Amino acid sequence: MTQGNINASENADTAASVGIVTPRMESFEQQLLLETGRTLPRFDIMIETYGTLNADASNAILICHALSGHHHAAGYYPNESKAGWWDSCIGPNKAIDTNEFFVVALNNIGGCNGSTGPTSPNPENDNKPYGPDFPLVTVRDWVKVQALLADRLGIDIWHAIVGGSLGGMQALQWAVDYPNRLKNCVVVASTPKLSAQNIAFNEVARQSILSDPDFHDGRYLEQNTFPKRGLILARMVGHITYLSEDAMKQKFGRDLKSGNFLYGYDVEFQVESYLRYQGEQFSRNFDANTYLIMTKALDYFDPARDFDSNLNKALAPATCRFLVVSFTTDWRFAPSRSREIVDALISNRQPVSYIEVDAPQGHDSFLFPIPRYVDSMRGFLGKPKANISGHNVTQIAHIHSKNNQSHTDLSTQKQQTTQEQQS
């Protein structure tokens, strides 16, 4: 089950790393009904796992990725020096300790890293790439697929579901949609919904792609091309929102590449050089249609929408413990946005801890092993606890209200009823 698991002693040169990992594909030969009403006839999910699932499957942690993330969250591929995107936090003795936990990372559908997405063959169109025919997917759809994956892996209840940014939205959605399938929920640098400003930035990114002549209405792969300039621009504008002003100032200031003004439009300032480089790198590895889909999923996320915009009501079904983390210099999803989640949970008398971490890296802070942040996460995650039926929450949870206990019972009943109806 754990192809990704490698004994640390076999990798002395990568100590405290999960070592060499191998991704694998999980295929689902079943129709998937999406929130839009459209369906996928079948789908594949790329995953990686680290650590070992224990006998009662009570030590599993799901990692949900952000906009450009994927299943390669930790460790190394053979002959590659670059580690997975969250290697700083996942590994033996790291905050998400693979000596204790069985960690699952996946690439969401609609992605471009091997899971079914716009670059995959469309069985309903002569196996040509889906391109623009790939349906829009939502955070709720991703969570639904992740639940199917959990079933496949034999995980009834996650010890924790952890995500930053768009990944945090998935963790939050899990707590609402499958309240009795997770004990702990870690929501980092996230928000209960995008602001107008957030959507505006996404729209600039999308228009960059959509207006690129190489976009070909999304069928660029059939033309053997791709909207490179659009992707570069989209990434550049996105990247600006991931960094703080201070971080940019510190990293680049007004430094000039050549030391002099050149009075032209070529790269002069270091920050220009950096953004172009980031955009260029990104454009080679990321699919434009996926970028469009991911930004729309962000825009649509709003669990309170079905509850008259009342977030308290939307989060009421959750029975897990929450850790909400924000970063002082994150202006994309500022601390005040995380506090909306915290306040709703407090109003509902749900168990929550909240930290606001002073860090200079802006929205990107969630990817860095900032001691306070990772120590709190480690402490919050605790140790795996056996799943005892009816008491799916850790010993600590009994500190929390009886209201929550009755919630748990209620939602268990609800789920049972739903399952009966389905079968």
Added chain:
Amino acid sequence: MRLDQQLAERWIKPGSRVLDLGCGDGELLVHMAKQLDIDCYGLEIDEDKITTAIGRGLNIIQQDLNEGLGRFADQSFDAVVMAQALQAVKAPDQILLDMVRVGREAIITFPNFAYWKTRSYIGFRGMMPVSKALPYMWYDTPNIHLCTFRDFEALCRANGIKIINRLAVNGDQQGSFLMKHFPNLFGEIAIYRVSRS
């Protein structure tokens, strides 16, 4: 057992909802959670203490008490506890009003500045007092709003806050006949249990 733990057991009913303002590393909350099966949140600003308290499985919200308790609904807790922090906040009157708004009862402890040793420290040495209950030098103290039993009771009277219980203890958290009857002179630490009238 620490005095605050004893008082918690005496004054807080099992199964209560408790908010602990300035909960530190969560020692009192852990005790109450174990003994009284309470449902609690702790507010704290010290980063290391927050990390420790979260590691103990407690619900800890990082918050500066000077921001007030605006995020908490009226009468949403059975008890709001604040140990040795009243004298360190910017607006003690506001936090006190907030505590009795949010909680059906509030339990507050603070160092009594009219304690006889404190009085004589100023009286004889002519310097700002330093003691076990007031361990800071005047220039680096977080205690910016020191007060006495009588000051606190005057504040309660002016704001229509009812005093349910009053206790005076020394630095070792022991009470005595003198402290009980002459708290303002002999009590080193003041403990109040109050509510809205």
